[in-house]
Amino acid sequence: MKTGDNQREPLAVHVRGLRMRYGPTDVLRGVDLTVGPGEVVALLGPNGAGKTTTVEVLEGFRRRSAGDVRVLGVDPDRGDEAWRARLGVVLQSWRDHGRWRVRELLSYLALLHRPYRERVFDPDELIGLVGLADRAHARLGTLSGGQRRRVDVAVGLVGHPDLLFLDEPTVGFDPAARRAFHELVRRLPGTAILLTTHDLAEAEKLADRIVVLVAGRVVADGTADELAARFAGEAEVRYRLGGEAHVVTVPDATRYVRELFAEHGPAVADLEVRRASLEDAYLALVRESEAVAA
Numbered sequence: 488m489k490t491g492d493n494q495r496e497p498l499a500v501h502v503r504g505l506r507m508r509y510g511p512t513d514v515l516r517g518v519d520l521t522v523g524p525g526e527v528v529a530l531l532g533p534n535g536a537g538k539t540t541t542v543e544v545l546e547g548f549r550r551r552s553a554g555d556v557r558v559l560g561v562d563p564d565r566g567d568e569a570w571r572a573r574l575g576v577v578l579q580s581w582r583d584h585g586r587w588r589v590r591e592l593l594s595y596l597a598l599l600h601r602p603y604r605e606r607v608f609d610p611d612e613l614i615g616l617v618g619l620a621d622r623a624h625a626r627l628g629t630l631s632g633g634q635r636r637r638v639d640v641a642v643g644l645v646g647h648p649d650l651l652f653l654d655e656p657t658v659g660f661d662p663a664a665r666r667a668f669h670e671l672v673r674r675l676p677g678t679a680i681l682l683t684t685h686d687l688a689e690a691e692k693l694a695d696r697i698v699v700l701v702a703g704r705v706v707a708d709g710t711a712d713e714l715a716a717r718f719a720g721e722a723e724v725r726y727r728l729g730g731e732a733h734v735v736t737v738p739d740a741t742r743y744v745r746e747l748f749a750e751h752g753p754a755v756a757d758l759e760v761r762r763a764s765l766e767d768a769y770l771a772l773v774r775e776s777e778a779v780a781a
Contacts, residue, residue, distance in 0.1 A: 497560045499524055499650045499679035500545060505554035507540050507703075514540050516703040518554070522650070527672070527680040529694035531687070533773055537703040538683050542652055545681070546576060559649055572603035575648030575678075577639050579655050585628025589619055589638060592627070593645055600646035608645050616674075617641045618667050632659040640668065644675075651675070653682045657689060669693060691765045699769060701776035711765040718768040725759040 500522035507515040515537045522528045532538050543549040544556060547563035556563060561570050593610040600607045608616075614623050617637040622630060627638060636659045643651055657665045672680065672693055684690055690697055691711045699707040699714070707714055722740035726733055728751060737743040740760045747755055 497524070498522065498557070499526070499559060500528075500681065501555075501557040502541075502545070503555045505541065505544065505556060506552045507537070507544065507549075508552045514703055515544075515551075515554075518700070518703070518705055520698060520705065522679050522681055524649075524679055525677050527682065527693055527695045529682045529684060529690035529697045530700060531684070531690060531697060531769060532700035533777075536700045538700055539654075541700065542654065542681065542683060546574065546652060547571070569603045572600050572646055573649045575643035575646060575651040577643035577651070577653045577656050579658065585626060587627050588624050589627065589630075589641075590614060590623040592638070593641055596642060596645045604646050606647040608647055610645075613641050613645060616644075616671050618664060633661060633664055636660060637664065637668075640671075648678060650679045650681070653680060653684075655684055655686075656682070657684075657686065665689075687766045687769060697765070699772050701773055704776070706776045707768075707772050714768040714772075715763040715765055718771050720763055720767070720771070722763060723761040725757070725761075727756045728754055 498521050500520060502518060502520040505515050505518040505520070506513065518537070518541060520528075520530075520541070530538050530541065540549065544551045545558050545563060547558075547566045550564055558566070559570065559573050590610050593608075593613055597607045597610055611620075611623070614620055617640050619634060619637050619641070622634060627635065630638065636657070640653075640656060643653070657668055660668060669689070669692060680693075682690065682693060694711070696709065697707070697711055697714060698705055707718065709717065721736040721738050724733075724735050724737060724740055724743055724747075726747070735743070740762060744758065744760065
């Protein structure tokens with residue numbers, strides 16, 4: 488993206504050499520991370536990898552031990568209210584007051600954002616986007632877990648953030664609600680998103696880029712297809728030829744199948760191609776990186 492004068496729009500997140508130490512323990516060991524304007528980046532990693540600590544540093548909730556960090560061009564340690572109003576945060580769990588009504592809460596939060604934001608979501612529009620139109624006047628304490636999660640998402644979006652942090656955003660969602668949420672994320676042009684999730688299918692569906700964090704270090708950074716090709720190995724091709732079953736692993740399944748049909752044509756039956764997946768790549772990366780760290 489361009490902002491004029493042939494200068495690129497600043498990165499939403501720019502991190503170099505981020506370190507966090509608790510006593511003698513290094514939790515983050517030189518993390519480098521970028522999120523471009525309007526880009527969706529998924530931060531993946533096993534429990535204890537340092538994902539939550541990284542995000543808390545970026546949000547300004549935790550002071551780092553070392554490293555250069557800029558979020559929307561500002562050091563989070565020096566972020567003011569105007570800077571915070573540009574962020575949206577969806578935590579895994581939000582300790583709200585159960586007596587708030589859904590529309591009442593979002594209207595109040597919209598008022599808090601208005602001094603700092605040109606655009607603020609209309610509460611009724613936002614309630615419709617997260618699928619709670621029929622619960623707009625319900626007290627939060629009466630909502631189901633999935634409905635409360637939708638309120639969490641609405642709270643993060645109310646200020647039309649330039650950067651949105653999503654921490655396991657669809658926990659508790661049924662399949663229909665999850666699909667609706669994914670569609671909502673795609674309707675947020677211009678909003679950069681940093682997503683942490685254990686749902687690899689969700690990461691693959693939503694993220695432009697995936698960053699894998701293991702033992703406090705970034706061990707991979709790329710698209711889902713790039714990671715699968717780089718770390719998960721070859722594709723598996725299964726077929727029957729002349730009544731005999733064949734299973735082969737090949738680096739380029741498309742080329743192999745093309746040559747197979749060029750040679751044998753209709754004699755090939757029951758063809759099945761299993762390409763390396765993001766899950767394959769992620770598991771291989773975690774196993775390898777944890778073995779090295781040990």
